[in-house]
Structure formats: structure tokens, C-alpha cells
Amino acid sequence: MSYFNAIEYCPDGKSPFSSHGVTLPRPFIDVVGPEETTIFFLMGQNLKGPEGFWYPYIRTLPREDDITALLYYEEEDLAWLNGTSLYQAREQRIQEWRSSYDNGMKILRDSGMEKIDDHSWELYLWASTIIASRGFSSEVLTGILDKSELPAERMSVLLPLVDIANHQPLAKVEWQAGRENIGFVVMEDIAAGQEIGNNYGPRDNGQLMLNYGFCIPENPCEYRSVRLKSPPGSPLDYAKTRQLQQFPRLKQGTEDRYYVFNISYPLSDSAAPIELAIFSPNLFHAVSILAANDRELETLEITENSIQIPSHIYGNSRNSIATLSQILMELITHAVKLKASGMSLKEPKNFKQHSAKTYRESQIMLSQIATVVADWALTWARNRDAVGAQKEKESCLDDYLSRVPSAIFSEKGIGRVRSKVLQHRSLVENVGELFQYEDLFTIIPCEMQESCRNNLHNILVYAEDPIGSLEIDDPAAMFSFSLFLCWVVAAYKSTTASTSRDNLISPRLTKWCCFLFGKYPVPSDDVSWELPEEEEAILGRFDDVLDNIYAQEPELFRTNFHAIRSTHSDDGKWWVSPNWLRWAWLVLGQETVNILSDPLLHLLEDKCLALAGPRELSTTCYLYIPQI
Numbered sequence: 106m107s108y109f110n111a112i113e114y115c116p117d118g119k120s121p122f123s124s125h126g127v128t129l130p131r132p133f134i135d136v137v138g139p140e141e142t143t144i145f146f147l148m149g150q151n152l153k154g155p156e157g158f159w160y161p162y163i164r165t166l167p168r169e170d171d172i173t174a175l176l177y178y179e180e181e182d183l184a185w186l187n188g189t190s191l192y193q194a195r196e197q198r199i200q201e202w203r204s205s206y207d208n209g210m211k212i213l214r215d216s217g218m219e220k221i222d223d224h225s226w227e228l229y230l231w232a233s234t235i236i237a238s239r240g241f242s243s244e245v246l247t248g249i250l251d252k253s254e255l256p257a258e259r260m261s262v263l264l265p266l267v268d269i270a271n272h273q274p275l276a277k278v279e280w281q282a283g284r285e286n287i288g289f290v291v292m293e294d295i296a297a298g299q300e301i302g303n304n305y306g307p308r309d310n311g312q313l314m315l316n317y318g319f320c321i322p323e324n325p326c327e328y329r330s331v332r333l334k335s336p337p338g339s340p341l342d343y344a345k346t347r348q349l350q351q352f353p354r355l356k357q358g359t360e361d362r363y364y365v366f367n368i369s370y371p372l373s374d375s376a377a378p379i380e381l382a383i384f385s386p387n388l389f390h391a392v393s394i395l396a397a398n399d400r401e402l403e404t405l406e407i408t409e410n411s412i413q414i415p416s417h418i419y420g421n422s423r424n425s426i427a428t429l430s431q432i433l434m435e436l437i438t439h440a441v442k443l444k445a446s447g448m449s450l451k452e453p454k455n456f457k458q459h460s461a462k463t464y465r466e467s468q469i470m471l472s473q474i475a476t477v478v479a480d481w482a483l484t485w486a487r488n489r490d491a492v493g494a495q496k497e498k499e500s501c502l503d504d505y506l507s508r509v510p511s512a513i514f515s516e517k518g519i520g521r522v523r524s525k526v527l528q529h530r531s532l533v534e535n536v537g538e539l540f541q542y543e544d545l546f547t548i549i550p551c552e553m554q555e556s557c558r559n560n561l562h563n564i565l566v567y568a569e570d571p572i573g574s575l576e577i578d579d580p581a582a583m584f585s586f587s588l589f590l591c592w593v594v595a596a597y598k599s600t601t602a603s604t605s606r607d608n609l610i611s612p613r614l615t616k617w618c619c620f621l622f623g624k625y626p627v628p629s630d631d632v633s634w635e636l637p638e639e640e641e642a643i644l645g646r647f648d649d650v651l652d653n654i655y656a657q658e659p660e661l662f663r664t665n666f667h668a669i670r671s672t673h674s675d676d677g678k679w680w681v682s683p684n685w686l687r688w689a690w691l692v693l694g695q696e697t698v699n700i701l702s703d704p705l706l707h708l709l710e711d712k713c714l715a716l717a718g719p720r721e722l723s724t725t726c727y728l729y730i731p732q733i
């Protein structure tokens with residue numbers, strides 16, 4: 106049964122398709138198109154009852170009470186969709202269908218069709234659901250019709266009996282459109298007694314729930330659409346506008362679709378880095394533009410197919426890390442909110458509620474798996490002891506996975522993550538690029554470590570109280586990183602000014618200093634720098650604190666490269682001068698990354714309710730120092 110019956114199509118030299126007594130006015134067909142015509146045609150055939158040609162088939166179709174697709178959810182069932190995107194998707198679907206129905210009915214009324222009121226909204230809903238859940242694409246008719254005869258728009262075909270098989274994700278089957286028959290070929294061994302499944306395509310659970318009314322636990326084709334705003338004037342908005350200017354063929358106003366995929370998603374690129382297999386590349390790249398600092402934005406690459414911050418450039422691994430960190434926040438927020446919104450739900454009472462429960466769990470699991478993948482990459486990036494060998498990575502991964510709470514993941518799930526992570530490369534290949542204050546000394550050459558630690562540590566002890574009370578994010582980290590940066594720069598400058606050419610800092614820090622000097626203008630000793638008012642208030646406090654400490658304990662500022670400085674005055678705290686402090690502050694504004702602390706713990710049930718509110722997730726600030 107199809108549109109061709111409704112229009113009594115007569116192919117060249119062949120017998121015509123019969124409308125079997127349901128005639129729809131031609132102006133109606135022309136306006137509403139093939140799919141809507143088929144819906145109204147099925148309504149007409151259903152209204153004919155036992156007299157109708159397709160009655161034996163229609164009699165076997167599920168009726169309203171049996172249908173479990175979302176539009177048939179009732180009040181109590183709907184509570185199970187709370188907090189999921191399906192609630193909204195259902196509302197939208199109802200509106201779209203209602204408007205198509207009203208439109209079709211108006212045209213039918215205007216054309217004077219008889220007994221029009223029998224075509225109720227309930228009947229339309231039933232017919233549309235039947236077609237959405239059982240219709241085949243018009244390709245199945247290519248054995249009897251030429252492709253050129255098929256309408257360009259979507260057109261569903263109902264095939265009695267052939268539509269009985271249930272969906273099995275990834276089932277290997279093939280449909281063959283013949284002249285006399287439609288072949289359904291099973292391309293894999295099926296044991297006696299085992300159900301023969303059809304493959305409805307790589308459908309995620311959202312589509313299955315909306316169109317078909319069921320849900321697959323551990324659906325390999327599961328994914329989630331993610332909304333990402335690019336506010337006017339944001340770097341992402343700017344990048345998109347530039348892309349449109351450079352490639353006017355791209356359509357303006359088309360909304361990008363962003364996805365998080367199941368780790369086993371069959372259509373993901375197996376050669377891609379894991380981050381681009383589990384997050385759609387356009388999602389990762391869009392977030393990377395939002396997470397970019399100014400110098401990373403200068404490396405933005407715009408092509409017809411993508412806008413992205415290239416990850417292979419020196420210093421740009423910071424961007425991949427910051428991107429993963431932002432994505433991690435989104436994933437945790439999603440999982441936590443969804444868990445919390447379902448905590449008042451009791452036991453499911455019917456098939457719809459069972460399906461919705463499975464759907465909720467599959468969406469939570471999707472975010473949890475992606476959380477583990479992103480968190481692992483960030484954990485690896487922070488491993489300062491590793492050199493990056495595969496064996497090392499495996500044992501570090503095993504150690505990490507052993508810490509994943511068993512309440513979140515089954516052993517099977519962990520095993521799946523492990524094998525996928527090891528199969529794919531990662532965008533975060535460099536290890537040991539992120540530092541908290543205590544870790545910084547490990548990249549200072551051994552003979553200077555002690556001196557650096559003493560300088561910084563003693564000053565920080567004095568500064569703890571006055572700096573700790575500053576109303577900024579992580580004041581202690583920002584102050585200690587500023588001191589460290591000033592110390593490294595002073596050592597670097599002393600090295601370059603020294604005639605002995607002793608390297609006071611490592612080649613890695615030397616390269617980093619040169620890089621920073623190239624990206625952030627270096628202060629001149631002659632001019633006093635001033636930052637915008639708000640920052641000046643903080644930096645002024647830094648200056649005061651250092652002045653006070655210096656007045657009491659000038660010895661604390663004495664460095665062991667003091668002797669080889671050449672151009673500085675007798676000011677004993679020359680290496681933390683106001684200008685250099687301001688320079689360090691500007692650098693830190695761009696070269697640090699905030700990473701969620703203990704993300705996996707947030708996923709535990711008892712933490713979810715507390716976190717679901719407006720309280721912010723706590724983060725740790727890291728200083729980024731690229732590998733050489």
C-alpha cells in the first residue's frame with residue numbers, strides 16, 4: 106500500500122495500482138505530497154472496515170492500546186521522560202503532526218469530500234504512527250518501477266507480513282526489490298529457535314522511542330544530540346561567519362548538529378583519535394574554539410568542511426586539554442541532572458515506563474562512558490612521571506580504570522572502554538604538561554630545584570593569609586604560579602645574560618620562555634605597566650604583600666642566580682617586580698586550564714541530588730607547560 110495506490114498510478118505497459126475504493130481529491134494530493142497522502146489513504150482504508158481490500162492486513166496492525174510510541178504516553182508514563190530531551194521531542198512531534206492534520210483536513214473540507222468528520226485526529230495519529238513504525242522506503246518498489254518514477258520526497262510503502270520482523274541493531278540483512286517479490290535475506294547464521302531480526306538502520310534509542318515505542322538496552326547505535334550556543338560576537342560565531350564568507354556555497358542559518366556517540370558506535374571513524382570518534386568532530390572543534398586562548402585562536406583553520414584549532418602546533422595541546430575539560434563539565438552536568446530528575450520515580454508499571462527507564466539509563470551511561478574517556482585523557486595528560494610508552498600507558502590506564510567506582514560501571518563496560526581507548530590514538534598525546542604548584546619543581550634542573558623551591562615556598566608561607574582572602578578563583582594557585590613564572594623568566598634572562606652560559610633552566614623551559622616572549626609582549630623596565638582596574642586591584646595587593654614580606658625578610662628573595670644578573674638595580678626583589686608580576690598575570694590568564702576535580706565521584710547516586718542544583722562544580726587550576 107502506498108501513494109501509488111492513492112493516485113492510481115499507471116506505469117507504462119503495466120497494470121495500474123488500484124485505490125481499492127478510497128479516492129482522495131487531486132488538489133489535496135498535490136498540496137500535501139506523497140507521505141501525507143499515504144497517511145490519509147490508510148485512514149480511508151481503515152474506515153472501510155471489513156469491506157476494505159486491505160482489511161486482513163489492517164486487522165493485524167496494533168491498535169491504540171497496543172501502541173507504545175511516545176505520542177501514546179499518558180500522564181504517568183510521561184513522568185518517566187522528565188529531564189530527557191524526549192519530552193521536548195514528543196511535544197514538538199505532536200505540534201507538527203497536529204498542524205499537518207489540520208492542514209490536510211482543511212483542504213479536504215474545502216474540496217467538498219464526503220464523511221470528512223470520520224477522519225478524526227485519533228485516527229490520523231494511529232495511521233501516522235503505523236507508517237512511521239512500519240513503512241519501508243520507496244526503494245522497495247524499484248523492482249517494478251524505474252527510479253525516475255519515484256517521487257523525490259519521502260514516500261513510505263506498507264508491505265503486509267514483510268513488516269513483522271523486529272529490530273535487532275547491526276543485524277546483517279539485505280532487502281531485495283524484485284518484480285514478483287520482496288526478498289529479505291539474512292546474511293548470518295541463525296540457530297533454530299532464534300528470532301530472525303530485521304535491521305531498521307543505525308537508530309539511537311531516542312528515534313526508537315519516538316517512532317517505534319521501544320528501546321534497546323546497551324544499544325551500540327546510541328548517541329545524544331548536544332546543544333551548543335555560539336553567542337553573537339563569540340569566537341565561534343566569528344569563525345562561522347568567516348567560513349560563510351569564504352565559502353558562500355555553504356547554507357546560512359543551517360543549525361549545526363553536535364553529538365556524543367556510544368563508544369561502540371558502528372559508524373564512527375575507527376582511524377580517528379578517540380575524542381573524535383566519541384564526540385562528533387564538529388562538536389569537539391566548536392568547543393575547542395570556545396575554549397581557545399588568544400594565541401590559539403590565531404591558528405584557527407577554516408575550510409569548507411570544518412573550522413578548527415589545529416592540535417599539532419607547539420603549545421596547542423593546551424587547547425585539546427581545555428576542550429576536553431569543558432566537554433567533561435557538560436557530560437557530568439548532563440548525567441547528574443538526569444539521575445537527579447529520576448530519583449523520585451518508583452518501579453515502572455508498564456512497557457512504556459520500562460522502555461523510558463531503559464532510555465534514561467542508556468543516556469546516563471552514554472555520558473558516563475564519555476566522561477571516563479575524557480577524564481582518562483586528562484589524567485594521562487597530567488601524568489608527569491610517564492614518558493609516553495605504550496606499556497606505561499596501559500598500566501596507567503588499568504590503574505585509572507581500577508579507580509572507577511563499580512557503582513557506575515560493570516566490568517564488561519570497563520573492558521569495552523579499555524579496549525577502545527587502546528585501539529584509538531588520542532588528541533592528547535603529550536604527557537606531563539599540566540602542573541599544580543607542588544609539581545612545578547620537577548621540571549627545574551636538579552641543581553636549581555632546591556633554590557627555586559626555597560625562594561617560592563618561603564614567600565608563599567608569609568603570603569598565605571593575605572593572598573588567600575582575595576576574592577578570585579583559586580588565589581593561592583594564581584599567586585604561586587605568578588611567582589614561579591617570574592622566577593623562571595628571571596633564571597632564563599640570567600642565563601642569556603651570563604657569560605658562563607650555564608643553563609639555569611631546562612631546554613624545555615627555555616623554549617617555553619622564548620615562546621611566551623613571542624606571544625606576550627615583554628614589559629620594559631622604564632615604563633610602569635597598568636592593567637584594567639579590576640585586575641589592578643588584585644595585582645596591587647600582590648605588590649603590597651611582596652613589599653611587606655621584603656621589608657621584613659629581604660633574604661627570602663635572594664636567588665642563587667642573583668650574582669649573574671647584569672642590568673638590574675639593587676632592588677633585591679627585582680625578579681618579582683610589579684611589571685613582571687603583571688606580565689605573569691596576563692600569561693596565566695591564557696596559559697592555565699581549569700579541570701573538574703574528581704569527576705567520577707560526582708556520578709555516584711548520593712552525590713547527584715546535591716549537585717543537581719545551581720552549585721558550581723569545583724575545579725583545579727593547572728599551569729600548562731608544553732613538552733618540547
Ligand SMILES: C[S@@+](CC[C@H](N)C(=O)[O-])C[C@H]1O[C@@H](n2cnc3c(N)ncnc32)[C@H](O)[C@@H]1O
Nearest residue numbers: 167238239268269270271272273316317318319
Ligand atoms: C515493523 S513493526 C515490527 C513488527 C512487530 N513485531 C509487530 O508485529 O507489530 C515495528 C514494531 O515492532 C516492535 N518492535 C520492533 N523491534 C522491537 C524490539 N527490538 N524490541 C521491542 N519491540 C520491537 C515495536 O512496537 C515497533 O513499533
